[in-house]
Each structure stands twice: as structure tokens, then as C-alpha cells.
Amino acid sequence: MGNWGKWNSNSASMRPPIKTISIIIVIVLCIWLFKRYYPYFKYVRLGLDRDDLKKLSSPDIEGSWRQMHPDFMEKLTKVKRLVNLPSFTINSGLRSHRHNKKVGGVANSSHLFGRAADIHTPNPWYQRRVARAAVKAGFTRMGIGKNFIHIDDDPTKPQPAVWGYGGKKPPFNPFNLVT
Numbered sequence: 001m002g003n004w005g006k007w008n009s010n011s012a013s014m015r016p017p018i019k020t021i022s023i024i025i026v027i028v029l030c031i032w033l034f035k036r037y038y039p040y041f042k043y044v045r046l047g048l049d050r051d052d053l054k055k056l057s058s059p060d061i062e063g064s065w066r067q068m069h070p071d072f073m074e075k076l077t078k079v080k081r082l083v084n085l086p087s088f089t090i091n092s093g094l095r096s097h098r099h100n101k102k103v104g105g106v107a108n109s110s111h112l113f114g115r116a117a118d119i120h121t122p123n124p125w126y127q128r129r130v131a132r133a134a135v136k137a138g139f140t141r142m143g144i145g146k147n148f149i150h151i152d153d154d155p156t157k158p159q160p161a162v163w164g165y166g167g168k169k170p171p172f173n174p175f176n177l178v179t
């Protein structure tokens with residue numbers, strides 16, 4: 001860095017200051033790596049694994065779990081910790097408009113905005129366990145399907161709200177499970 005004068009006076013070396021450029025490249029690279037991997041380490045530390053993050057991504061956009069809302073992610077990690085079963089499985093998280101159409105999601109689905117996930121629930125006992133965990137984690141909107149629970153924290157939609165799917169009423173009210 002102390003060679004500016006020498007560099008300027010030497011007409012043969014009209015090359016850019018390599019050292020400065022390398023430092024800038026290294027700094028930019030570090031920022032990029034941090035921005036790309038920090039959320040990964042953060043959520044893994046909070047208890048989500050690679051498979052969860054993969055399931056949270058829209059299948060047509062690799063790594064799109066990064067577009068999930070951080071507030072939602074925080075609550076979701078709480079749900080997983082409270083459920084505390086190795087079989088905890090996320091069916092779906094973020095959806096691109098294309099993928100949402102493909103799976104028949106509603107037009108203004110909270111999945112589009114990274115504020116919803118569907119959790120697989122193989123039996124009624126499991127379903128109540130997930131619902132209870134979701135209420136404790138602070139979720140106020142839940143759709144209860146045959147073998148899944150949809151949880152979302154979309155602030156633009158009414159809450160609390162509980163609904164069923166396929167014209168069915170929800171089999172129980174999650175908010176009555178937790179006192």
C-alpha cells in the first residue's frame with residue numbers, strides 16, 4: 001500500500017493495484033458467504049436439519065427456504081423442539097406461484113409469502129401434539145387436514161383461526177388443548 005508513488009511513476013506497470021483489489025474481493029466474498037450461510041447455521045443451531053430446510057423450499061427453486069419469513073422460522077423451530085419426536089416431518093413450506101398452482105393452493109396462500117408450513121401428522125395423537133406445540137409456539141392460525149396441520153402466522157389474515165379441509169370441520173380446536 002505504501003508504493004503508490006512508485007506505481008504511478010512506473011509507466012510499465014499501468015496495472016491496477018492487485019493487493020487492493022484482492023482485499024476487496026476477499027471482503028465481498030466473506031460478506032456473500034456470511035449472508036448465504038448464516039441463516040443456515042442459525043436454523044440448524046435452533047434445531048432444524050438439512051431435510052427440514054429442503055422441505056421448506058419450493059421444489060422448483062433450490063434453497064428457497066431462505067425466503068421464509070424469519071419470524072415464522074423462529075416459531076417453527078419452537079414447534080419442532082416442543083414436539084420433540086424424531087419423526088417430525090415438514091410436508092411443505094415456501095411455494096412459488098407456479099408450484100402453488102400445481103398443488104392447488106389458494107390464490108393468496110400464506111405459503112407464497114414464506115409464512116406457512118404443513119406438518120405431517122400420521123395419527124390423531126400426533127396431530128394434537130403438533131397442534132399443542134404450535135399454540136405454545138405462538139401460532140394463531142391453523143388448518144387441520146386428514147394427516148397434516150397447516151400452521152401460518154400471516155399478519156394480513158384473521159386470527160385466531162382454525163379450519164378443516166375438503167369441506168370438513170376441524171376435528172378439534174387447538175386453542176382448547178392448551179390452558
Ligand SMILES: [Zn+2]
Pocket residue numbers: 111116117118150151
Ligand atoms: Zn398449508
